[in-house]
Amino acid sequence: MAELYIIGQIVGAKNFPHNSLFCKWAAHTGPGWKLIEGLKEGQTQVDNPSYDEITYWCHPIDIHYATKGIPGWPKIHLQVYHFDSFGRSEICAYGYTFIPTTPGTHEVECHTWKPVGSLIDKFRHYFVGGGPQLRENDIIYNGFNRYRLTTEPMGTVIMEFNLIQKNFKKFGVETY
Amino acid sequence: MSAFLLSVVGQIETADFPEFDNIYCKYCFAYGTDWDITSGLEEGISQVAKRNDIDERPFIWNFPLEISFRGTNPHGWPQLILSAYGLDVFGNDVARGYGLCHIPITAGHWKKSIAMFVPESSSTLQKITSWITGRRPEYIDPRVLAQGEGREVTRVRSQGKVFVTFNVMTKDFTSNSLDNSQQPIIATGSLCNSMGSLSLK
Numbered sequence: 001m002a003e004l005y006i007i008g009q010i011v012g013a014k015n016f017p018h019n020s021l022f023c024k025w026a027a028h029t030g031p032g033w034k035l036i037e038g039l040k041e042g043q044t045q046v047d048n049p050s051y052d053e054i055t056y057w058c059h060p061i062d063i064h065y066a067t068k069g070i071p072g073w074p075k076i077h078l079q080v081y082h083f084d085s086f087g088r089s090e091i092c093a094y095g096y097t098f099i100p101t102t103p104g105t106h107e108v109e110c111h112t113w114k115p116v117g118s119l120i121d122k123f124r125h126y127f128v129g130g131g132p133q134l135r136e137n138d139i140i141y142n143g144f145n146r147y148r149l150t151t152e153p154m155g156t157v158i159m160e161f162n163l164i165q166k167n168f169k170k171f172g173v174e175t176y
Numbered sequence: 177m178s179a180f181l182l183s184v185v186g187q188i189e190t191a192d193f194p195e196f197d198n199i200y201c202k203y204c205f206a207y208g209t210d211w212d213i214t215s216g217l218e219e220g221i222s223q224v225a226k227r228n229d230i231d232e233r234p235f236i237w238n239f240p241l242e243i244s245f246r247g248t249n250p251h252g253w254p255q256l257i258l259s260a261y262g263l264d265v266f267g268n269d270v271a272r273g274y275g276l277c278h279i280p281i282t283a284g285h286w287k288k289s290i291a292m293f294v295p296e297s298s299s300t301l302q303k304i305t306s307w308i309t310g311r312r313p314e315y316i317d318p319r320v321l322a323q324g325e326g327r328e329v330t331r332v333r334s335q336g337k338v339f340v341t342f343n344v345m346t347k348d349f350t351s352n353s354l355d356n357s358q359q360p361i362i363a364t365g366s367l368c369n370s371m372g373s374l375s376l377k
Contacts, residue, residue, distance in 0.1 A: 005250040005251060005253075007250065007253045007278055007281060008278065009276075009277065009278065011291075012291065020331075022328070036251075037251045038251060038324075039324040039325060042324045042325060042327075042328070043327075043328035044327060044328065045293075045327045045328065045330045045331065045332050046330070046331040046332065047293060047331075047332050047333070047334055048296070048331065048332070048333050049333065049334045049335075050195075050333050050334065050335045051192075051194070051291070051292075051334050051335050051336055051337065052334075054291075054334075055334075056291035056293055056332075056334040058275065058276055058277075058290075058291055058293070058321070059324065059327065060255060060276065060278070060321075060322055060323070060324055061324065062208075062251060062252065062253060062324065064249075064250075064251040083331075102359040103355045103356055103357055103358075103359065104281070104282050104356070104357060104358035104359050105280060105281065105282060105358060106361070160278075162253070162278060162280070162281040162282075163281075164250050164281060164349075164354050164355065164356045165354075165355040166352075166353055166354050166355065167353050168355065169353070169355065170353060175355075176359045
């Protein structure tokens, strides 16, 4: 079996309208992939930056997969939450990114989005907080069922991936 | 899988902490169970660097890092963990920032900037008592940062950056059929370039 080592960090986020953000992340693969070691989901710390405009999470990722085939290449989906001054956390943005397919170091920027609701929803959001959120998370990383959704842009999540591939060449898979 | 080697020479060069006047830095490494250190120092502590007030130069540590690892499994890849401390006006040793990064996986010369953050008190009452007693929250063992779990409860404030250079050499990766080569990032067409410079707010 070919093996893939994903070593990296969810570095942080920029261009969000709020501070005090944290992120829930999870890795997804197709059925042919097997998780050998490492955590495939997690939640970052809450950062309230005072150095620059970037929220830093510096959350380490270290996942080891074995696979029989290319289909279902791993991807990571993100849910960014905002921790407000009343101690509530509400969803701020969704996004996903594929793990790059070439070995080596990659800095990946994931542009994120948020569903928008009706005018009444906006009105309610302004006064009491909260807002429309996805009922099922697979919409974040699957292409189908998105067509009825209206979204607005949120910030960018920065990630660093260091990838080591094993035995891809041996099975005749050219990744670069 | 037989063993492979990862050797690093480098330095913790400079730091930028806009709010503070003197800072020193400790480093240590966190790595998985399939890794050992074959030579070099696992922990170190730098001198106290002072700020230059005249032309606002950064804190300069110029502190050497020199270490070799022997691993049998890339999982648990070593991470450099930095903790910066400084003295406050009462002479207390206060944590000024914690940061971490993985050692680069590919041989070559690498420059990294590491964000430094401190844990914050969770309540206003704790904030006041820690201000009075001079004991602010800090990590007892900063190696917990290198784990992917148990960090969701902490609230932090990022307040500085440390700049580190690594010169990385690897051995026996190819003979273990591990591919850690660095490939160029390809971006073709003017559309790609303009996408990169789009500022999304």
